[in-house]
Amino acid sequence: MKTVETESEGLKRAFMLTIPAKDIDARVDQEIKRLAPQVRMPGFRPGKVPPNLIRKMHGDSIQRDALSGAVQDGVQKLLQDKKLRPAMQPEVELNEGYEPGKDAEVKVRLEALPEIPTPDINGIKLERLIVEPDEKAVNEQLERLVQSNKSWKDAPKGKNAETGDLVVMDFEGKLGGTPFEGGKGEDMSVEIGSGQLIPGFEEQLIGAKAGDSREVKVKFPADYQAANLKGKDAVFDVTVKQVKVATEAKADDDFAKSLGLDSLDKLKEILGDQQSQELNGLTRTHMKRRLLDQLSERAKFDVPQSMVDAEFQNIMQQLRHEASHEADPKAALAEIERESEDYRRIAERRVRLGLLLSEIGAANGIDITDTEMNRLIVQAASQYEGKDRERFIQYIQQEPSAAAQLRAPLYEEKVVDFLFGKADITERKASREELEADLESEEGHVHGPGCGHDHAEPKAKKGGAKAGPKAEAKKPTKAKAEPAPAKAKLTPEKTEKPKPAKPLKSEPSNKAAAKKAETKAPAKKAAPKKKG
Numbered sequence: 149m150k151t152v153e154t155e156s157e158g159l160k161r162a163f164m165l166t167i168p169a170k171d172i173d174a175r176v177d178q179e180i181k182r183l184a185p186q187v188r189m190p191g192f193r194p195g196k197v198p199p200n201l202i203r204k205m206h207g208d209s210i211q212r213d214a215l216s217g218a219v220q221d222g223v224q225k226l227l228q229d230k231k232l233r234p235a236m237q238p239e240v241e242l243n244e245g246y247e248p249g250k251d252a253e254v255k256v257r258l259e260a261l262p263e264i265p266t267p268d269i270n271g272i273k274l275e276r277l278i279v280e281p282d283e284k285a286v287n288e289q290l291e292r293l294v295q296s297n298k299s300w301k302d303a304p305k306g307k308n309a310e311t312g313d314l315v316v317m318d319f320e321g322k323l324g325g326t327p328f329e330g331g332k333g334e335d336m337s338v339e340i341g342s343g344q345l346i347p348g349f350e351e352q353l354i355g356a357k358a359g360d361s362r363e364v365k366v367k368f369p370a371d372y373q374a375a376n377l378k379g380k381d382a383v384f385d386v387t388v389k390q391v392k393v394a395t396e397a398k399a400d401d402d403f404a405k406s407l408g409l410d411s412l413d414k415l416k417e418i419l420g421d422q423q424s425q426e427l428n429g430l431t432r433t434h435m436k437r438r439l440l441d442q443l444s445e446r447a448k449f450d451v452p453q454s455m456v457d458a459e460f461q462n463i464m465q466q467l468r469h470e471a472s473h474e475a476d477p478k479a480a481l482a483e484i485e486r487e488s489e490d491y492r493r494i495a496e497r498r499v500r501l502g503l504l505l506s507e508i509g510a511a512n513g514i515d516i517t518d519t520e521m522n523r524l525i526v527q528a529a530s531q532y533e534g535k536d537r538e539r540f541i542q543y544i545q546q547e548p549s550a551a552a553q554l555r556a557p558l559y560e561e562k563v564v565d566f567l568f569g570k571a572d573i574t575e576r577k578a579s580r581e582e583l584e585a586d587l588e589s590e591e592g593h594v595h596g597p598g599c600g601h602d603h604a605e606p607k608a609k610k611g612g613a614k615a616g617p618k619a620e621a622k623k624p625t626k627a628k629a630e631p632a633p634a635k636a637k638l639t640p641e642k643t644e645k646p647k648p649a650k651p652l653k654s655e656p657s658n659k660a661a662a663k664k665a666e667t668k669a670p671a672k673k674a675a676p677k678k679k680g
Contacts, residue, residue, distance in 0.1 A: 149222050151229070159259050159452050161232065165222050167252040175214035176203075183210075211248050219254055226256060233261040235452035259452040264507040267446035272571040274435050277578040277586075279427045285580070286419050293419075294399050297406070300392040308355045309391045311341040315353050316390040319364075322383050328376070335389065346372075349384070356388045371475055430583055436564055437587075439571065443504060444497075451499045460495035464488065502560075509563040516555045516562070524554050 149171070155162035180202050185195040187202055203210070223240060226232070238258035246252055300314050309315050314337055321331030340350045352364045364384040368377040397403070404415040464484070471480035484491075509515070516524075525544050529537045544550050 149225065151226060154255075155257075159235070159262055159450060161230075161258055161260055163226060163256045165219075165226060165254040165256060167218050167222050167254065169249055169251050172211075172214050172218050172252060173249075175218055176207075176210055179210050179214060180206075215242075215252060218252065222254065223256055232258065234258040235261050236454045236458065259454045261452060261503070262449050264449055264503055265447055266507055266511050267443055267504065269443075269508065269567060269570050272439065272442055272567065274438050274568070274571045274573045276435055276573050276575045277431055277583050278575050279431065279578055279580050279583050281420050281423045281427065282580060286416060286423060289419050289423070290399050290416065294397045294403060297403075298394045298397040301395055303358075303391040303393045306357055307391055307393075308357055309340060309353055309388070311354065312339065312394065314339050314392040314394070315356065315388055316392070317353075318387045318389060319384045322385070323377075323380055325383075328382075330374075331382075331384075353386070353388070356386075356391070358388055358391050360388045362386045362388065373475055427580065427583075430580075430587065434583060434587055435568065435573075439564065439567055440501060443508075443567075444501060447504055449500070449503075451496055451503065455499045456492070456496045459499055460492045463491050463495055467491070505560055505563045508567070509559060512566060514559070514562050514566055516559055520558060521551070521555060524558060528554060 149168070150166040152164045152166075153161065154164055177199075180199050183202060183206070184197065184199065187197045187205075188194060189197045189201065189205075192198075219240060219242070223238060227234065227238075236259060238256050241255040241257075243253040243255065303309075303313065307313075316335060316337045318334045319332065319336065320327055322328065338344050338350060338353070340353055342350070344350070346366055346368060348366045349364055352362065352366075356362055362385075364386050366382055366384065368374075368380050368382060370379045372378045399412060401411050404410070404412045407415065409415050409418070467484045468481060471477050471484055474480035525541055528544070529540050532540050544554060
């Protein structure tokens with residue numbers, strides 16, 4: 149095979165491979181010989197079909213397979229001979245005009261992984277903030293749990309509904325006396341004063357009794373999601389079917405037993421353990437950010453633009469998806485597009501940090517064991533059922549890129565743990581407020597992949613588009629709500645912040661302080677903030 153390098157610019161490489169026709173023909177002959185014992189043809193004993201007839205019957209497919217195999221082997225030999233590690237799958241193109249019996253000329257384009265200087269991992273100094281569980285916070289969490297698990301009982305006959313009561317109702321909305329689509333519902337439940345419905349609706353239910361009919365006049369918000377209802381005056385004919393009152397909820401042993409626990413003390417113990425786990429997670433996040441900060445300052449190298457492009461597309465695709473769920477998708481999308489260059493810099497920083505940790509892991513013999521990988525596969529497959537689970541497991545086992553994606557988060561954590569073990573770590577007592585403030589602080593620091601930080605959630609900036617109303621009216625069964633048949637959006641919509649894709653799994657895509665330091669990596673920014 150003849151190899152000619154046609155391009156060498158930065159990390160980009162291009163080659164022209166010439167695969168001799170005799171090599172391809174040899175593969176064809178070898179394949180015919182392999183197939184001969186299996187071919188059946190009338191007039192011939194099994195395995196005695198002449199090669200020329202096999203070539204005539206299956207020649208085209210055999211030729212294609214032979215050419216494909218020769219090209220694949222040629223590309224692999226190229227990579228080995230040139231000691232190249234492609235960042236992405238190489239682009240392989242067969243020159244036009246190829247015919248069987250001729251040499252095959254193949255163009256190969258790729259972007260190589262850079263030579264990554266292994267950073268000095270000695271002398272890393274980190275601080276572990278020690279935060280003790282707060283009894284007050286445990287009691288507050290307990291109270292929220294009690295309130296979220298309250299139940300309802302029928303109110304005394306003839307009781308007028310008041311704030312805090314639950315009203316079960318049928319309704320039909322009208323615009324100018326004409327019912328509108330999605331404006332009708334049955335057996336919808338709402339707690340008066342909860343803010344579940346559009347402004348002004350719940351207040352007009354105060355004083356109603358079971359069996360009452362009321363005319364509720366409201367004005368849809370100007371930022372309402374349904375365009376045909378924005379800012380419109382509407383009248384709802386409401387029939388109150390039931391009035392319910394909340395049963396008194398107390399944090400006591402009986403409440404704990406209703407949750408399947410032995411006592412209130414046991415419930416508090418569990419809540420305390422949960423808080424400790426959460427605080428330990430925050431402390432680890434804090435240390436990890438400082439670790440990656442120091443590593444990023446110790447190693448500088450170019451990154452393959454093909455990897456940056458792929459990660460940039462992942463980020464943009466995720467944020468565009470999130471924008472589609474905003475009250476004003478066009479405005480949210482426009483803001484994301486305006487800041488696309490910031491997101492591209494974020495993608496570049498993510499790729500660089502990912503390559504850096506991978507290099508550290510490889511240099512120090514860190515890997516995922518078969519047992520760990522099998523555990524990851526089982527955990528991921530548990531979200532599927534039956535044959536879908538089998539197909540998922542088979543996919544992971546057969547697709548190297550999918551397996552790599554599955555193992556990446558654990559691999560990253562193992563590298564981080566290794567580096568923690570090498571670092572000089574001091575401890576300092578701190579409050580939860582101090583820890584959280586330090587994690588979210590923007591003073592003197594640019595949050596983003598440029599900072600090397602592992603933000604668990606992107607922090608949305610103030611302002612931006614408002615969330616639209618909720619898609620369906622709700623009726624609770626005890627404390628939990630179920631969708632009612634109504635399609636009218638009477639309740640405020642609750643949405644989640646965007647969760648960007650993560651090549652380095654600890655790196656988010658929001659940028660909180662974009663203009664603070666031009667010499668540092670870019671800050672991160674989330675899609676427009678959503679208000680629930």
